[in-house]
Amino acid sequence: GAGVSQSPRYKVAKRGQDVALRCDPISGHVSLFWYQQALGQGPEFLTYFQNEAQLDKSGLPSDRFFAERPEGSVSTLKIQRTQQEDSAVYLCASSLRDGSYFGEKLFFGSGTQLSVL
Amino acid sequence: GENVEQHPSTLSVQEGDSAVIKCTYSDSASNYFPWYKQELGKGPQLIIDIRSNVGEKKDQRIAVTLNKTAKHFSLHITETQPEDSAVYFCAASSPTGANSKLTFGKGITLSVRP
Numbered sequence: 211g212a213g214v215s216q217s218p219r220y221k222v223a224k225r226g227q228d229v230a231l232r233c234d235p236i237s238g239h240v241s242l243f244w245y246q247q248a249l250g251q252g253p254e255f256l257t258y259f260q261n262e263a264q265l266d267k268s269g270l271p272s273d274r275f276f277a278e279r280p281e282g283s284v285s286t287l288k289i290q291r292t293q294q295e296d297s298a299v300y301l302c303a304s305s306l307r308d309g310s311y312f313g314e315k316l317f318f319g320s321g322t323q324l325s326v327l
Numbered sequence: 328g329e330n331v332e333q334h335p336s337t338l339s340v341q342e343g344d345s346a347v348i349k350c351t352y353s354d355s356a357s358n359y360f361p362w363y364k365q366e367l368g369k370g371p372q373l374i375i376d377i378r379s380n381v382g383e384k385k386d387q388r389i390a391v392t393l394n395k396t397a398k399h400f401s402l403h404i405t406e407t408q409p410e411d412s413a414v415y416f417c418a419a420s421s422p423t424g425a426n427s428k429l430t431f432g433k434g435i436t437l438s439v440r441p
Contacts, residue, residue, distance in 0.1 A: 214370070243428065252331075252416050252431030253371065266428065301370055309428075312420060313359045313378055316429070318370030 212236070214319035216302050222325045223292045231287045231322045235304030241314065242285050244277055245301040247321065253301055259285060260308045292326045299323050329354040331419050333432035340407050341440050348402040348435050350417035359420040360393060360400045361429070366413045374415075375402070407439045 215234040223229050235242050241260055245253035246269075256275070258266040261282035270277070274292075279285040289296055299321040305314040330353040340346045352360075358379040363371035377384045377391045377400065384391050393400040404411055414436050418429040 250433070252418075252433050253429075254431070255428045258428060269428075303370075312422065313376065315373050315376075316361075318363075318372065320368065320370045 214302055214304055214317050216300075216319035216322050218322060219320065220323050220325075222327065225294060225326055226291050228288065228290045229292055229324065231289075231300050231324070233285045233287070233302030233319060235283065235285070235302070236306075236317055237283075239304035239306050239317075240308045241305040242279055243303045243305075243316065244285070244287050245303065245318075246271075247299040247301055249298070256287070256300075258309060265309065289324075292324075294326050297324055297326045329357060329419055329421055329430040331417060331430050331432040333417055333435050335435060336433070337436045337438070339438040339440060342407060342409060344407055346402075346404045346407055346411070346437055346439075348415055348417070348437070349399060350401070350419075350432050351397075351399045352419040352430075353398065354419065354421045355395075355398065357419040357421040360391070361418050361420075362389075362391060362402050363416045363418065363431075364413045365416065365434070371416060404437075407437075409439050409441050412437055412439045 217232045244256040247253045255269040257277045259279040274290045276288045301321045303316040303318045333350050361376035364374045365371045390403040414434045416434045418431045
């Protein structure tokens with residue numbers, strides 16, 4: 211079966227542009243996470259969805275970052291007025307059950323590499 | 328919040344030797360500790376995990392040990408192969424209510440010399 215799919219694979223934006231990053235989780239997975247991975251660093255949590263509900267957005271760096279999952283499947287991470295410090299790989303991950311099940315296996319996509327010039 | 332540290336940051340071993348990667352965590356409430364392998368251009372892939380109610384878990388050539396008193400856990404890879412070369416991340420998860428978000432270490436680059 212298909213894994214987590216992210217698009218585009220690479221995105222180059224000029225400073226100040228808006229970008230939208232897409233994530234297609236594994237079909238039927240309840241939980242969806244977005245992580246940001248700076249060069250040479252580990253992934254850092256951005257936000258969490260349980261179905262269509264955004265239950266945790268504590269990791270979003272600023273109000274320029276917005277995520278949605280309107281029908282409980284595909285998710286979009288939007289970054290407005292991009293800045294150079296937004297350059298990173300944005301990873302999406304999904305898991306089968308909701309977040310109350312600790313130790314759920316996370317399946318990661320290959321990420322979108324965002325470069326802001 | 329949770330802080331996870333990995334050491335060393337790079338490790339080079341000869342093919343066939345063993346490799347040990349260590350991590351420490353700060354939050355004593357953390358109860359789930361996965362290890363991820365990330366190859367160039369790919370997302371992290373879970374290779375093994377351990378929960379706080381056990382001290383060791385093994386899966387073929389890889390094993391993880393957990394010392395809750397000292398708040399550290401380690402990944403052990405035996406009979407290393409060139410395809411084991413990758414970046415390895417440890418992570419910790421603590422009960423935070425609605426979700427089980429992971430805090431990752433900075434990663435270690437493992438190189439296996441043929």
